[in-house]
Amino acid sequence: MTRKKIFVILAPFLLMAGCRNQNSEEKYDKPIPVITCSPVTLSIAQDIRASGNAEGFRIVKIGFMVAGRINYISAGEGDRVSTTKPVASLDPASYEIAKELAGIQLDQTQDEYDRLKIMHDNKSLSESDFSKISFGLQQAKAQFRLHSRNLDETKLFSPINGVVVKKLAEVGEITGVGIPVMVVSDINKIKINVFVPETEIFDVRIGQTAEVFISSLDKTVEGRVIETGAYADPASRAFSVRIEIENPGLIIRPGMIAEVKIHTGKKKEITTLPVEALLRDLNGVSYVFAVDTIKMKAFRKDIITGEISNDQAEVISGIEMNDIIVKGGSQKLVDGSSVSFYK
Template identity: 30%
Template structure:
């Protein structure tokens, strides 16, 4: 039996084969939908809040130094170290003061011995009152000299007057200490303050004990505090009043110099606003903030927003960019790009 090759069948079959291969390649190239969580946003009433940029300050700052001169022979702490009240910080060579104390002790013993012998004569009437007063004076002077020498020895060791963090170490072993010259700076941070500048038009809303919310970007954490200091004197250049919000800092995470955002609710008034979880907001390399929305075709749409204040439940109030009914991606957005297919 002979087979006759028909080119027509090959020509007809080839386009079908190509189309089939293209469909398979298209199916392989299409990415799988990204699993996300959606939140349909709507406006709600929220208190009208005043927002300020502030700085974290220590509760207390102490500059301490030696009360006597000398050469430092020991430094026990370093910058950044936490120290407790009464802990040794440094000491100076006290040899000179120890010798002075020995001399004072000898002088006191001599004066007391002479006083005891002359007292017997005075009681018998054999010693003039003037001479007896002189020896009493010498004993008192010898005792004072001993106390001074003992204090100099005690002052040769420098102890922490408060518990806190060593923020500055200004001495080294072998350097010379002098009275009135700071050797260390200690900042007390069990409590800290968020200091803000309040304009004259808004200072009337500040009340002692009023609750404030303080967001610290470095820690990405919101902390509740209370207004504890309202300076009655405005700054001459800015006409703003310094207000301090006291914050508990048992964890020692809040450090002086950190930037803080302070929100203080007004006593009256509500405003309509839209808020989304803070985790839903994405920031790009240029510092632009946006969220991803889901459109009716279940495609991701990148939408620029203007974030506002932080609410008490770690949500961000959106000033611009969202409207009621928008479906915001609140989980899985880190794997999205504009136009990605979504699955819920």
């Protein structure tokens, strides 16, 4: 009697629990409406993309042709310099004295030459003696020109108009012959130096156009290929390629990072999907959901993507052309979810 009472009491609760489980299963198995699409093959320009750095079109290291103590430097790093104004100078005192002594020696030799020439013209001086004074005069003149030049060399001029990219000396330092004092770069034009893989280098030709994006300036400029490397870097197996661009306003500076797209003039076919079809998991792996139209279930497919253009993403691998890909409603899906086509 007691067991019958217990069963009677528990029966409604067991019935309710069974209904809840049934409702949960029905809810779980309820198809999720999705919007689908198919992969599309597009023919696009076969451009070569690479990253690189900006550098001056011409870079020179400048230093004095004579030794001495630096007493003046007109420009620091980032300052503009020209060919008409000195950028640095040495203490000229010693060279001024040397020139003065050479001038005195020249005047003395010239006077002696003039006197002996009169005697030579009057046949009172032998050819041998006159030759000695003639050579002495030439030597005195050469010495004067040398010391005059040395004095001029105490002022340092830049051979190009440009910007100081590196200052290598300070006022008061003793410098030697040919030791660089600063590095000057001509940035009226800029060269972008990039490296192209050996598999693509044969598609690069001198004169090809290129798009150069300077990220720090958020600016894209047109350029052209002016150099292609003759040998590959031993480590990367990539070839150096240089692109020339104009630099109005001198806003592009050496060292800026540039993204380059070289136009090869060729076409290639790629498989694409709408960007809204692409998903990414916590590990950074890209994937999509493909619908099995027989089972009406969505299954995850990991993919490798390429370039994105006009809301279309290149899919390098992971899908087939006959796949039905979910592009709407995929946020609610898990691997194996039941789906229905949205109407």
